[in-house]
């Protein structure tokens with residue numbers, strides 16, 4: 642599946658290597674939902690690939706996408 646660059650995977654999950662809690666925008670996430678530290682992003686970001694989850698959480702707003710993501714993982 643192709644990444645739609647919706648930005649949700651940079652907001653919804655907690656990312657310990659960035660000290661980022663779940664549901665909080667990563668400090669490197671730009672307003673255009675692109676990573677502003679692409680070359681310096683941690684391994685967990687480098688290894689992330691779009692999959693079925695991206696389709697399941699798809700929604701018009703970030704709030705709704707995050708809500709769907711967190712509901713799926715119960716976080």
Ligand code: SF4
Pocket residue numbers: 643644645646647648649650651690691692694695
């Ligand atoms: S949640 Fe999926 S579609 Fe959205 S930016 Fe991340 S990988 Fe891409």
Ligand code: SF4
Pocket residue numbers: 650651652656667668669670671675676677678679682683686
């Ligand atoms: S470092 Fe970049 S790719 Fe990783 S969560 Fe933050 S904005 Fe997303």
